[in-house]
Amino acid sequence: MRKPMADIAETALRLGHPPTDLAAARPLAVPADTVIVADVWISGDLGFVLLLHRRDDDLIAEELYYSVRRADGVWECPDHLGGGIVGTELGTSAMAEDALAGASVSVVAESESLVHTGRGSDGDEGELVRAWELLVSGGADLIEIERFPPAPGTPAISRRDVTGPLMLLVLLPGERVRVSPMRRENSSFTRFGDVLDLHNPEQ
Numbered sequence: 197m198r199k200p201m202a203d204i205a206e207t208a209l210r211l212g213h214p215p216t217d218l219a220a221a222r223p224l225a226v227p228a229d230t231v232i233v234a235d236v237w238i239s240g241d242l243g244f245v246l247l248l249h250r251r252d253d254d255l256i257a258e259e260l261y262y263s264v265r266r267a268d269g270v271w272e273c274p275d276h277l278g279g280g281i282v283g284t285e286l287g288t289s290a291m292a293e294d295a296l297a298g299a300s301v302s303v304v305a306e307s308e309s310l311v312h313t314g315r316g317s318d319g320d321e322g323e324l325v326r327a328w329e330l331l332v333s334g335g336a337d338l339i340e341i342e343r344f345p346p347a348p349g350t351p352a353i354s355r356r357d358v359t360g361p362l363m364l365l366v367l368l369p370g371e372r373v374r375v376s377p378m379r380r381e382n383s384s385f386t387r388f389g390d391v392l393d394l395h396n397p398e399q
Contacts, residue, residue, distance in 0.1 A: 201231055205245040205261035205274040208233045214359060224286040224361050226250050234258070235364040237327075241265040242313060244327065245274065246364040248282065256282040260327060260364075262311055277309040277327075282362075289334050292361040296333055300377045300389025304362070305329040313368060323369050326396040330363045333389065336377035339363065340387070344372045355385075367396035 207215055214233035226232050226248050234246040247259040258281075261274040283304060284295040296302055305328070312322045332339065336358050342351040355378070356363070367373065372395040378385045 199231070201247055201249075201259055202261060202274045202276070204231050204233065205247060206263065206271055208236045208245045209238070209243040209263055209265075209271045209274065212236060212238060224248070224292070226256050226287075228254075234360055234362045237364045237366045239366065239368070242311070242325075242366075242368075243271060243274075244277075244364060244366045246329065246362065248362070256285065258282050258305070258329070260307065260309070262309065264312065264314065277311070278307055280305070286331075286361050292331065292334060296331055300333045300336060301339070301375065301392060302331050302390070303328050303392065303394075304331045315368075324396075325366055325368055326394075327364065327366045328394055330365060330375065330392070331361055332358050332363055332377060334361070335379065335388070337380040338378050338385070340376045340378050340385070341365075342374040342376075344374070346370055365394065367394065369396055370398045371396050 213236050228250050232248040234248050237244040241264055243263045243265065245261045249257055251257050257279055259279040260277045262277050263271045263274040265271050286292050307327050308324050310322045311325050338355050338357050341354050344351045375392040375394065376387045377389050378387050
């Protein structure tokens with residue numbers, strides 16, 4: 197019997213990245229009766245996990261899970277936020293590049309979910325977080341994420357290794373980022389291709 201998806205998501209959150217034995221490698225094959233951890237996104241004490249599985253009709257489906265990390269460092273049992281059909285097969289590198297149609301990165305899905313972020317008062321109804329699923333070219337070694345402050349100022353920059361063609365990005369209300377694919381060239385990095393500006397406006 198297949199392990200419950202919430203348990204798989206919880207394991208991925210504890211690790212902070214897709215488990216080695218379930219990691220979404222390039223290309224991304226999703227066998228029957230298998231749940232693949234496509235990506236993990238952690239922001240402070242909020243964690244999100246993108247899972248993929250093959251349905252009985254042989255189509256690939258996505259499921260987004262969310263959890264909060266307690267004060268003792270343990271993640272709560274993840275909640276299911278939503279899911280749907282992945283619009284393309286990604287079983288070969290050529291399939292991913294065909295879906296990108298010459299782009300280096302593109303948005304393939306976007307969703308909003310009301311979650312408790314811990315930033316509001318006790319008993320609040322939560323905040324609308326926005327999640328994007330990004331399809332990333334096989335030519336990218338990592339993506340650079342520039343986080344822009346609410347007021348004019350210098351953006352904070354972080355980088356994430358590309359572990360598979362689908363990557364997850366989640367923003368809280370008011371957050372804005374710029375995403376750039378990059379190639380690793382010896383000890384330096386070079387941007388290439390497209391740049392995405394993503395924003396979750398205040399409600």
